[in-house]
Structure formats: structure tokens, C-alpha cells
Amino acid sequence: MVETALRRPPLAGLVPPPGDAVVLAPVPPAARFILRVRPAAQTAAGEAFGGPLPTIACRAATEGARAALWLGPDEWLLISPDAPDFTALAGVPHSLVDVGHRQAGITVSGPRAAAALNTGCPLDLDEAAFPVGMCTRTVVAKTQIVLWRTAPETFHVEAWRSFLPYVCGYLAEASREFSG
Amino acid sequence: MLLIACPYCGERPEIEFAYGGEAHIARPADPSAMSDEEWAAFLYARTNPKGTHAERWRHTNGCGRFFNAVRDTVTDFFVATYKTGEPRPDLTPRSVV
Ligand SMILES: [Zn+2]
Numbered sequence: 630m631v632e633t634a635l636r637r638p639p640l641a642g643l644v645p646p647p648g649d650a651v652v653l654a655p656v657p658p659a660a661r662f663i664l665r666v667r668p669a670a671q672t673a674a675g676e677a678f679g680g681p682l683p684t685i686a687c688r689a690a691t692e693g694a695r696a697a698l699w700l701g702p703d704e705w706l707l708i709s710p711d712a713p714d715f716t717a718l719a720g721v722p723h724s725l726v727d728v729g730h731r732q733a734g735i736t737v738s739g740p741r742a743a744a745a746l747n748t749g750c751p752l753d754l755d756e757a758a759f760p761v762g763m764c765t766r767t768v769v770a771k772t773q774i775v776l777w778r779t780a781p782e783t784f785h786v787e788a789w790r791s792f793l794p795y796v797c798g799y800l801a802e803a804s805r806e807f808s809g
Numbered sequence: 810m811l812l813i814a815c816p817y818c819g820e821r822p823e824i825e826f827a828y829g830g831e832a833h834i835a836r837p838a839d840p841s842a843m844s845d846e847e848w849a850a851f852l853y854a855r856t857n858p859k860g861t862h863a864e865r866w867r868h869t870n871g872c873g874r875f876f877n878a879v880r881d882t883v884t885d886f887f888v889a890t891y892k893t894g895e896p897r898p899d900l901t902p903r904s905v906v
Contacts, residue, residue, distance in 0.1 A: 686817055686872070701872040702817050751810060751822035765818065767825060768870045 639733045639793050646804035650741040653800060656734040656785065662707040663700075666723040677717040678707055689764040689777050698764040698777055706775060706787070708734075732775075733790055737800060738783040741807035746776070746784060748803040756781060770799050811885070816892045817872045829865030831855045832877040833897060861888055863897045 639655040646653065664682075666674045675682040680692030682705050689698040695713075698706040706728075707713070715725055737746060743754040749770035752759060764777035764785075772795055775787035788796045811823040837843055837851055856862070862882050867875045879888040879900060889898050 686819070701874055704873065751824055766871050766873065773870050 639735045640797050643794075643797050643801055646801050646808050648808035649739055650807040651737065651739045651745040651800075651804035652742075653797060653804070654736050654738070656736055657710065659729070659734075660707075660709045660712045661727070661729040661732060661787075662709075662713075663726045663728050664705045664707055664723065665701075665703050665725075666718075666721070667703060670718070670721045670723060673721060674718060674723060677715050678713050679709070687763050687765045689762055696777075698775065700764075700766055700775070731789055732787050733793055734785055734787045735793075735797060736779075736783055736785055738780070740782055741804070742782055742784055744807060745800055745804045746786075748806075749799055750774075750776065752776070754778075769796055772796055772799075811887075813866065813878070813887055814890045815868045815871060815874075816876045816890055817874055818868060821868065821871055825868060825870040827867045827869040829867055829875060832863040832865045859883060861900060865893075866890075 638658075640653055643653070664674060664678070668684075671682050671684070675697070678695065678697065680695040680697050681690050682697045683690040683699045685699065686702075687699055689696055691697075694710045696708045698708070700706050718725070746769065747754055750767055752765075752767055759778055761778050761780060764775065766773060767776050768774065769786070769788075772788060772792045774796060777785040777787075779785050786796065786800075812820040813823055813826050814820050815826075834851070837848075840848060843851070860881060860883060861879050863877055863879050865875055866878050867873070875893050876890055877893060877895070877897070878890045879898060880886065881888060888900055891898060
């Protein structure tokens with residue numbers, strides 16, 4: 630018997646919060662990798678990926694639709710609409726893990742986006758403390774996420790797929806408070 | 810909320826961190842040459858001070874890295890944080906109020 634695997638987009642089946650104070654939307658499907666590499670090979674790794682690896686803590690760098698998010702001192706989350714060609718890294722010590730099936734992303738946007746996230750995330754999301762381009766692993770309620778501010782009122786939220794219904798449901802519920 | 814200064818990410822809320830026990834405990838190079846008492850002491854005996862304590866923390870919901878902290882066990886005040894591999898900073902104990 631053949632069983633068909635279905636890929637459900639994030640937010641599938643979720644009742645969206647009313648109004649436009651907080652808007653939840655899925656991000657397009659993308660290839661995702663976790664790259665760990667020492668400083669000596671970071672330039673080569675960035676060239677293979679097609680975009681620079683940011684070396685400042687908790688910052689993201691974009692090149693077209695490609696994004697490299699600093700997660701740790703030798704660790705990046707790479708997001709790309711197509712599969713990059715990493716063969717140039719063949720002789721270079723590194724760890725490259727395809728996490729495209731593990732996690733997916735949504736955007737949380739709108740004038741009360743930060744307030745909605747702050748119902749479950751303890752970080753200071755004021756623009757002075759968490760400016761556009763900042764990214765980090767953190768938590769929403771009981772789940773770990775990657776949070777990336779892509780615009781003053783827009784956040785990219787990555788979560789593991791099995792946790793996404795919880796994250797989206799939590800944020801949708803929290804957003805109702807700001808929909809009046 | 811208690812803020813802990815991750816050596817990589819800066820000040821972050823305590824909820825992002827996980828405690829990792831006492832720091833600077835070197836694993837013996839040759840365990841099979843040790844007596845049961847010495848091995849048990851390595852495994853279980855800790856200083857358990859009242860006052861400043863060097864301990865491991867991990868920024869689990871952040872950069873994911875282990876680092877060390879000197880914390881006052883009486884006040885829960887974080888005196889210093891530093892990267893794994895660096896020596897324990899020479900600090901005079903903070904007086905307990
Ligand atoms: Zn950190």
C-alpha cells in the first residue's frame with residue numbers, strides 16, 4: 630500500500646487573529662542548513678553558500694533571497710530558496726546539516742507584532758535593544774524558536790515543524806488581545 | 810527577571826539558560842589507576858560553598874554554548890561570566906549583606 634506524505638504549510642487550519650494589529654503568514658518553502666565551521670574557513674563557506682556569514686553575534690546577513698543567521702560563535706542557520714552548491718567545502722573541516730525537513734518559518738508582522746511575541750518571549754524587543762537584522766535562538770512560551778527581525782514591524786520566526794502548531798496557535802491566541 | 814551575561818550574546822533572561830554544575834573539574838587522565846574513593850570523589854564531591862561559586866552554564870535557548878560563571882550562592886548575584894577554558898577570575902568574595 631502506498632502512503633502519500635503530505636506537506637502541510639505552517640498555519641494550515643489555524644484560525645487567524647482578527648484585524649491587522651498582528652498578522653501571521655507562512656514564509657515560502659526554502660532549503661535550510663545548519664553550518665558549523667571554524668574562522669579559517671568561514672570566508673570560503675560564505676562563498677560556497679552565496680552570501681556572507683555574519684561574524685557579529687546575533688546578526689543576520691542577506692544576499693538576495695539567501696540569508697545567513699548567526700546562531701553561535703561558529704554556527705549559522707542558512708536559508709535559501711534553492712539548494713546551494715557546497716562542493717567547494719569538500720576538503721574543509723566543517724559540519725553541514727540539512728534541516729529543511731526539521732523546521733519551517735512564519736512571519737509575525739504588524740504594529741503589535743513585538744507585543745504579541747513578548748507575551749511568550751522574554752527578550753527586550755524594543756528596536757533599540759533588538760534592531761532590524763538581529764536574530765537569535767530564544768523561546769516562545771515552552772518552545773525554542775529562532776527569532777529574526779527583518780523590518781521594524783516584521784519578525785521571521787523559525788520553529789521545529791512538530792512545534793509549529795503550538796507556536797502558531799499560541800501567537801494567534803495572544804494576538805487576539807491586540808485585535809480590538 | 811534575572812539577567813545572565815552570556816560571553817557571546819550579552820545579557821539575556823535566565824529562562825534561556827541551563828545550569829551545568831560546578832566548573833573547573835578536570836576529568837582524571839587515567840581513571841583506571843584511581844582508587845574507588847578517588848573516583849567517587851571526582852564524581853560526587855563538590856565544594857558546595859556558601860558564597861562565590863564557579864559553575865558551568867549553557868545558553869541553551871541562545872547561542873547554545875557552555876560558559877562559566879562565578880555566582881554568589883547566598884544572593885544569587887552573578888559576579889562574573891567567562892568563556893570555557895579561561896581561568897577563574899580572581900575575585901574577592903562579595904560581602905554578604
Ligand atoms: Zn549566548
